[in-house]
Amino acid sequence: MTERPPRLGRTRLVAVDGPSGAGKSTFAKTLAAQLNATLIPTDHFATWDDPVAWWPRLRAVLDKIAENEEATYRMTDWSEGFPKPGEDRTIRPTEILVVEGVSSARKSIADKLTAAIWVELEDADERLERAVARDGEKSREHLTRWQAFERGWFAVDGTKARADYVVTSS
Numbered sequence: 776m777t778e779r780p781p782r783l784g785r786t787r788l789v790a791v792d793g794p795s796g797a798g799k800s801t802f803a804k805t806l807a808a809q810l811n812a813t814l815i816p817t818d819h820f821a822t823w824d825d826p827v828a829w830w831p832r833l834r835a836v837l838d839k840i841a842e843n844e845e846a847t848y849r850m851t852d853w854s855e856g857f858p859k860p861g862e863d864r865t866i867r868p869t870e871i872l873v874v875e876g877v878s879s880a881r882k883s884i885a886d887k888l889t890a891a892i893w894v895e896l897e898d899a900d901e902r903l904e905r906a907v908a909r910d911g912e913k914s915r916e917h918l919t920r921w922q923a924f925e926r927g928w929f930a931v932d933g934t935k936a937r938a939d940y941v942v943t944s945s
């Protein structure tokens with residue numbers, strides 16, 4: 776990763792995208808730790824009712840980092856199993872920034888990415904069961920709706936076709 780050039784100012788921006796329950800968060804945490812990178816999960820921005828339209832708030836953070844400036848955003852708090860406004864988080868300019876979540880490698884950021892990583896698990900039922908096991912049975916309906924939405928999103932965005940790396944979860 777460090778052999779590839781930075782494209783977000785001096786920062787190497789790495790996006791870990793793919794469908795819900797595929798293992799993005801798990802993979803991205805390990806990757807960020809290995810690269811000593813700052814990690815921004817997109818579930819700091821998303822809510823059940825807003826799967827992707829929060830993007831301008833993350834883009835504002837990325838634009839500040841590109842200018843070598845720090846940036847602050849209000850995190851979504853999922854600690855009670857539903858999304859509510861949480862605390863502020865400040866991101867400082869960094870050599871490597873990993874952004875992880877559905878739509879993190881969207882077309883509009885492609886020219887700023889040092890690498891786009893697609894994490895997949897083909898079996899949609901297994902992905903749903905993994906996500907429900909993680910978030911609880913009361914999230915099943917929300918996750919089912921989310922997974923239906925993201926199928927359409929990925930088809931239109933063409934995310935996987937632009938990926939530099941494809942990681943298959945087993």
Ligand SMILES: Nc1ncnc2c1ncn2[C@@H]1O[C@H](COP(=O)(O)OP(=O)(O)OP(=O)(O)O)[C@@H](O)[C@H]1O
Nearest residue numbers: 794795796797798799800801802905906909944945
């Ligand atoms: N390789 C794996 N094998 C088995 N279970 C896994 C694997 N990777 C992740 N999991 C588990 O599957 C669940 C979903 O993983 P994770 O939260 O990383 O997925 P995600 O793609 O980030 O999902 P979402 O988009 O819904 O947040 C978690 O409970 C996680 O512990």
Ligand SMILES: Nc1ccn([C@@H]2O[C@H](COP(=O)(O)O)[C@@H](O)[C@H]2O)c(=O)n1
Nearest residue numbers: 795817818821822823853876877910921
């Ligand atoms: N603790 C959490 C975090 C996120 N969610 C929901 O999971 C879906 C996928 O989120 P990503 O940002 O990882 O793509 C989405 O529906 C989140 O809102 C959750 O339920 N609990």
